[in-house]
Amino acid sequence: QLCINLTNERLQQFFNHHMFILEQEEYKKEGIVWQFIDFGLDLEESIDLMEKPMGILPMLDEECVFPKATDMTYKDKVLAQHNKKHPKFSVPSMKEVKGMEHPPHFNIHHYAGVVGYNVEDWLTKNADPLNENCLDLFRKSAMPFMATLFEDCVPAGPKDRKKTFQTMAMMHRKSLNALMAMLNSKQWYQRRVRGSLCE
DSSP: OHHHHHHHHHHHHHHHIIIIIHHHHHHHHTTOOOOOOOOOOOOHHHHHHHHSTTSHHHHHHHHHHOTTOOHHHHHHHHHHHHTTTOTTEEOOOHHHHTTOSSOOSEEEEETTEEEEEOOTTHHHHHTOOOOHHHHHHHHTOSSHHHHHHHTTOOOOOTTTHHHHOOOHHHHHHHHHHHHHHHHHTSOOOOOOOOOOTTO
């Protein structure tokens, strides 16, 4: 869920920048009388909370490397790093979580609203590499489509395993960065000039 929300935040930031900031700058260039409006839509703080060094996801990746790490050691580190120190981070009160089966350990204040996160099983899910035996089985599949999907997935040898270890969060961020680079490489929005309704 955190990766999905990070993606939403980055895409919303892209949209807001193009639709609100750049459009108003275009008005100014064209000499249109316009008072700049601050839409208050800067999402950088919440994105940084999730992505930057010592952010939620890099801390998760770091914790996946430590053999004795647990979900609770991760939670404790996140709380120590961000609680009452970051404007987009909060801890739910006991009253808010009373009676919940899996109460959130912390909240992130996203563009769309506050989302609570429970970190149970995060380390296991994040460090879940595809088993080499499974990769081999998929590559040798009698189903051509399955074999094609996994033909480029070559397991690392014992010496390379530490160098190539990638968590799910790392792979997601890499994919997200590629998407954002592609979106930023082109002009996606076209302005439409509409004549007077009286014409």
